[in-house]
Amino acid sequence: xxxxxxEPSSALDRRIDAIARERRTTRRSRLASLxxxxxxxxxxxxxxxxxxxxxxxxxxxxxxxxxxxxxxxxTSALPGLxxxxxxxxxxxxxxxFLGLFLALPVAWLGARNITPLGRASYVFGRGLMTxxxxxxxxxxxLIFVSAVGLGVLxxxxxxxxxxVGFISKVIAEAIEDVQPGPIEAIRAVGGTxxxxxxxxxxxxxxxxxxxxxxxxxxxxxxxxxxxxxVGAGGLGLVLFREMARSNYGGIATVxxxxxxxxxxxxxxxxxxxxxxx
Amino acid sequence: MSNIALEVRxxxxxxxxxQILKNVSFTVSPDDFFAIIGPSGAGKSTLIRCVxxxxxxxxGSVRLNGEEILDIGQRALRLAxxxxxxxxxxxxxxxxxxxxxxxxxxxxGHTGTTRSLFRMFxxxxxxxxxxxxxxxxLTDHVHKRADRLSGGQRQRVGIARALMQNPRxxxxxEPTSALDPKIAREVMGLIRxxxxxxxxxVLCNIHDVKLALDFCSHIIGLQDGVKKFEGRxxxxxxxxxxxxxALEVL
Numbered sequence: 001x002x003x004x005x006x007e008p009s010s011a012l013d014r015r016i017d018a019i020a021r022e023r024r025t026t027r028r029s030r031l032a033s034l035x036x037x038x039x040x041x042x043x044x045x046x047x048x049x050x051x052x053x054x055x056x057x058x059x060x061x062x063x064x065x066x067x068x069x070x071x072x073x074x075t076s077a078l079p080g081l082x083x084x085x086x087x088x089x090x091x092x093x094x095x096x097f098l099g100l101f102l103a104l105p106v107a108w109l110g111a112r113n114i115t116p117l118g119r120a121s122y123v124f125g126r127g128l129m130t131x132x133x134x135x136x137x138x139x140x141x142l143i144f145v146s147a148v149g150l151g152v153l154x155x156x157x158x159x160x161x162x163x164v165g166f167i168s169k170v171i172a173e174a175i176e177d178v179q180p181g182p183i184e185a186i187r188a189v190g191g192t193x194x195x196x197x198x199x200x201x202x203x204x205x206x207x208x209x210x211x212x213x214x215x216x217x218x219x220x221x222x223x224x225x226x227x228x229x230v231g232a233g234g235l236g237l238v239l240f241r242e243m244a245r246s247n248y249g250g251i252a253t254v255x256x257x258x259x260x261x262x263x264x265x266x267x268x269x270x271x272x273x274x275x276x277x
Numbered sequence: 278m279s280n281i282a283l284e285v286r287x288x289x290x291x292x293x294x295x296q297i298l299k300n301v302s303f304t305v306s307p308d309d310f311f312a313i314i315g316p317s318g319a320g321k322s323t324l325i326r327c328v329x330x331x332x333x334x335x336x337g338s339v340r341l342n343g344e345e346i347l348d349i350g351q352r353a354l355r356l357a358x359x360x361x362x363x364x365x366x367x368x369x370x371x372x373x374x375x376x377x378x379x380x381x382x383x384x385x386g387h388t389g390t391t392r393s394l395f396r397m398f399x400x401x402x403x404x405x406x407x408x409x410x411x412x413x414x415l416t417d418h419v420h421k422r423a424d425r426l427s428g429g430q431r432q433r434v435g436i437a438r439a440l441m442q443n444p445r446x447x448x449x450x451e452p453t454s455a456l457d458p459k460i461a462r463e464v465m466g467l468i469r470x471x472x473x474x475x476x477x478x479v480l481c482n483i484h485d486v487k488l489a490l491d492f493c494s495h496i497i498g499l500q501d502g503v504k505k506f507e508g509r510x511x512x513x514x515x516x517x518x519x520x521x522x523a524l525e526v527l
Contacts, residue, residue, distance in 0.1 A: 016403050019377070145521055 043214050073244075073256065074249030077093060081238060081257045087152075088234035089261060091227070092220035098164025098214050099220075106164055114175060114197065125172070132165030137223050141230045142228035155232025167209075174208040176252060208212045210276055216267040225258055235261075253266045278307040281292050281343075282307045282327070282478040283446055286338035290323050291502075297323045299502040300337070303447075305495075310469060310479045312489035315499035315521055321482040324499065325448045328480065329361045341446055355499035362439030362477075366451035368431045369396060370438075376415060379423050380406040383441025402441075409437040429460035431432060433467065440471060447472060449481035453488060461485070465492040479517070486518075 107113055109125025129181050135143075140158035183200035191199065228236025235254055240249035283305040291296040297320045305311055313321045313441040326332040328339055330346065335501030339346045346357055362383070370379050384402045385393060392398065397407075410419055418426060423434060432452060439447060449468060454462035469492050472479045483489050489496055490510040498513075498521035506513065506521045 009306060012407060015407055016400060019403055019407075020400070024395065027397075 020039070054085070061140045069248035070252040072249040073253050075253065077238070077242070077250045077253045078254055080255075081235065081254065084233065084235045084238050085257055085261055088221060088224045088236070088258075089265075091152060091156055091224045091234055092159070095220050095224070096163060096213055096217040098156065098160035099216060100209070102160060103168035103171060106168035107175060109167060111172040111175035111180075114201065125168075125228035128170045129172070132161055132163075133169075134165075137162040137163070138226065139226060139230065141232070147229045148182075150231040150236075152232050154230050155224065155227035155234075155236075158216060158227065159220050163220060166269065167212050167216055170212045171205060171209055174205040178204045205215045206276075211273060214272060218265050218269065220260065221262055221265060224256075236264055280342070280471055282305050282309075283480065284338070284340040285328070286340075288324070288327055288334055288339065290320070290332060290334045294406075297335070297502050298327065301499070301502070301509055302337075303497055303504070305480060307476050307497050308473075310472060310493045311481065311495045311497060312493035313482045313497045313499060314482065314484065314486055315491050317484070317503075318501075319499040320483075321499055322450055322501040325450050325480060325482050328446070328448055329358050329363065330388050344368060354366065355386070359442060359469050360445045362442045362444030362447045363461050364432070364435050364439050364449045364452050365442055366446065366454055368435045368455070370420070370423040370427075374423060374425070375420055376410065376423055376434050377419045379404055380410060380441050382384045385439040386442065406437070406441060409440050412471065413437050413438075420491040427455050429464060432456065432460075432464050436464075436471065440475070443475075444477055446461045447477050447479045447481075449483075451477060451482050451484065461488065462491075468492075486513075 011047040017261055034162075058093055067141055092115055106125050106128050111122045111125075115122040115125060140162050144154040145155040162240055181197055182204065182260065186196045186200045224232065224234050224241055228234065228238070228240040232238065235258055239251065239254045242254055280515070286299055286302050288301045289296065301320075301324060303311070313324060315321055323332050326342075327334040328346070334347060337347070337424045341357065341360065344357070346354070349357065351411050353414065371382065374382075378396065381396075381398045381402060383406075384398060388398065388402075393518065407419065410416060413436055415430060415433055415437070418430060423431065432455075435452075447468070453464055456464060464509050465488055468479065468481070473476075481489075481491075481493065483493075490513065493510065494508055496506065496508060496513055497504060497519060500523065508517070
């Protein structure tokens with residue numbers, strides 16, 4: 001059956017040879033780039049990890065005993081964690097909503113297909129996204145502490161501003177990928193620019209927006225744990241108190257509380273997504 | 278060897294208490310080109326997908342060249358699927374790969390993991406892929422990305438991929454509904470020709486009755502999961518049409 005369809009012709013042979021040659025070249029160049037990447041990784045590991053580590057101090061035993069200190073949960077800290085956990089959840093929620101609120105106009109500016117003033121506003125929008133993401137949340141927190149003083153407000157503002165970059169980038173990219181069909185339809189019925197946005201684009205990107213905000217909320221719960229550094233309260237403050245006391249069991253307990261909070265958030269977001277999307 | 282390629286007996290499918298196929302039976306000989314017609318939601322697509330178990334039937338029997346498909350394990354099913362080519366409504370090509378790689382994908386059932394990983398297809402597979410691409414008229418498009426082709430060309434890639442399996446049965450799911458009428462006739466003609474050349478029986482869902490009459494040797498009419506008609510195109514009279522499409526007439 002195959003033999004009948006495969007007539008040994010020199011022309012066919014030449015074509016196969018050409019394909020085989022090309023595939024070999026592709027494979028070789030891929031392998032070469034893989035080798036280069038591997039060499040870079042190994043080189044980097046050698047330069048910044050192997051040379052930089054104090055190997056004399058590092059034994060299996062020292063690592064094990066240090067880690068074991070965290071395993072002794074300090075359950076006495078538990079009752080005092082309920083209120084801070086609620087504070088943390090509320091802070092993360094507020095920061096995420098504020099972040100979304102700020103991200104919407106940034107996404108509008110930074111989406112190539114709907115940006116209002118062409119290249120200028122596009123570059124401005126993308127610049128805001130990069131600015132938000134390139135500054136660490138702790139640095140944002142220090143900036144806002146100097147602006148509004150120590151406390152929860154500085155922490156929320158820092159997390160919100162840090163959230164803008166990721167949320168707006170994902171939304172802008174979703175806007176750039178929308179199906180043109182619905183937009184064409186709204187234009188065809190004589191819709192205004194706002195109507196095109198509201199009927200043609202928003203329904204298409206809404207699932208992405210909600211999914212991203214929920215994901216960012218999860219990240220903000222973790223971020224809020226280090227916002228204790230600027231006196232932002234919540235679990236972060238407890239974490240820093242336990243750290244200051246070198247109470248490793250207490251640190252582990254706070255971290256377990258953070259984990260529990262994120263698991264609860266995971267359930268909430270699962271059902272929220274199902275309900276809304 | 279018997280003259281029956283595919284034997285479907287009392288095939289049932291559905292989920293929950295919703296029955297999609299109700300005791301459908303028919304037999305296909307090696308030279309047959311079966312069309313399955315019927316209104317939307319009649320279970321045409323489910324019927325085809327039950328044959329290679331992309332949809333799990335809830336009862337009955339499907340025998341390909343005498344071998345039962347329904348009660349076999351995952352590994353045996355994979356081996357059985359290698360012998361069943363499938364052509365899809367939306368072509369289901371891997372858009373970012375070249376036309377050639379898409380056709381070679383038809384050999385994946387016979388290609389080991391290492392070879393697949395580095396796309397090291399055998400020389401005879403590449404030869405067969407090129408020959409098939411010549412056969413379906415895509416000689417000049419071998420190295421293009423699949424997403425650069427027109428609808429008719431993409432379906433030709435789909436046909437070549439299915440033939441690459443050297444299948445003993447072709448399942449064809451609405452091959453023309455994404456194509457314009459002229460191209461649709463070309464594609465149906467091509468499927469009929471290549472199936473005849475290789476004596477591959479064909480089971481083809483098609484909502485366009487005219488195309489079914491013009492290109493197929495047998496017709497099955499489904500309505501609401503029940504077989505309402507089976508016969509030659511010439512036997513499909515007014516009454517049979519009414520039986521099949523009665524719900525829509527009402």
